[in-house]
Amino acid sequence: MTKGRPLPETRTTAPRSAPRVAVFGLGGTIAMTSTPGGGVAPALSADQVVAAVPGLAESGITVEVEDFRRVPGASLSFDDLAELTNAIHTRLAAGANGIVITQGTDTIEETAYLLDLAHTRPEPVVVTGAMRNPTLAGADGPANLLAAIHTAASQDTHGLGALVVFADEIHAAARVRKTHSTSTSTLVSPNGGPLGYIVEGRPRILNRPTGRTTIPITTEPRLVEVGLVTMVLGDTGMFLRAATSCDGLVVAGFGVGHVPDRVVDILTDLAAAMPVVLASRTGAGSVLAHTYAFPGSESDLLDRGLISAGFLDPLKARILLHRLLANGHDQASIRATFARAGGYTHTTPETGRADLLTQGSARA
Missing domain, CATH: 3.40.50.1170 (L-asparaginase, N-terminal domain)
Incomplete structure (x- = not known):
């Protein structure tokens, strides 16, 4: 070499x-x-x-x-x-x-x-x-x-x-x-x-991004495992159950961020134990926040503590979550960073404060 x-x-x-x-x-x-x-x-x-x-x-x-x-x-x-x-x-x-x-x-x-x-x-x-x-x-x-x-x-x-x-x-x-x-x-x-x-x-x-998210590597990053599970037709949650040993998880949901109703309880338990990020398996467009309201919809999952990936596709979301966990970020910091990186942070003119628009009530 x-x-x-x-x-x-x-x-x-x-x-x-x-x-x-x-x-x-x-x-x-x-x-x-x-x-x-x-x-x-x-x-x-x-x-x-x-x-x-x-x-x-x-x-x-x-x-x-x-x-x-x-x-x-x-x-x-x-x-x-x-x-x-x-x-x-x-x-x-x-x-x-x-x-x-x-x-x-x-x-x-x-x-x-x-x-x-x-x-x-x-x-x-x-x-x-x-x-x-x-x-x-x-x-x-x-x-x-x-x-x-x-x-x-x-x-x-x-x-x-x-x-x-x-x-x-x-x-x-x-x-x-x-x-x-x-x-x-x-x-x-x-x-x-x-x-x-x-x-x-x-x-x-011809065009420039409106902003970038940077997270420098710490001198002694933690060894972490971040899983990625893609939802498929007839999904029973078998691979989600196998993800309990992970430090964090990205779920690539259908469409704008949907999963079968039969896996909702599994995801609720996982989100209470680790950061779980919800992305879209389509690879383009954004996870929504409050358009659909059925069990397993994006609004339901965000209310259960999942974190929106916004415009980040599942692979990018996994990279970002891995970096945050390796650097020791907590749930609040992870949620705020994904809001910025995924394009869902809004700065309120009256306060100059960055408000998160789509993260739900975050039961976790």
Whole structure:
């Protein structure tokens, strides 16, 4: 594993005053090559991945490369991301103008949001990858990486937190989702769309989020387990009953946040014992608050102490709950943070106080 090694000077024509971008390679499809037994696996170094990008030497950007991991996206862990967060901070403190992460797309929507929660500096942290590995015709990794480096080097992306750049689109980490198993246009932002696009090598930002939620990693985070249970037709609550050993739980409900009436009592007991967040399994739109009123409806569940995920999809909600519990936040803090991150905090003009609009009476 090579750390902190800049590209050889013969591979860049950037002047001394050029923007500096640090590229961390984590593996994934973008770094895969053929194996003797068939198929592909992450084996290319971050240097090799960067060296395969046409036009980078002419970009005027100084690139430093760190071969951080060589694993599939599915094998990344919270510990990996905590170590990466520290390494990012070190690079930025040393003067890097931006960061690029290359990794597998299997977990990109989760890792990017976890990095976004930890990132409190103005410089952009840009995550990218590929859907077609380098052995295939039309491999998309080089184009995605070049676009990501341009985005990380730009002053126009400062203050946006962690971003995902893919297929010349710039997405907010809190919004982006993987929506197709093989398409090179798999990454989309259902709630709000992309923040902008890469046009002729330059990031063009068309809209900016109204706010971000940041929760830096504590020096000694707690080891926690946060479950995710998706409601399905005929659900009897078997998997909910198995979640009693978790520290927290996300429930991906039907539609705007509904569950079968037969599991309501189980959820009531769970919400009395741990934070239980209610999200929508649809992956777009928001959990509602007071439209439906039947047992198992969103208003019923919120009244029973469940916490609304708002516009956060189930995967993002799990990442946020994990970070909050690992940092030792209590129920009140978790509820307030989800109201902000999920888009359901309203600031009252008369008091300047943030009021929670949709969290119900919270029996727990």
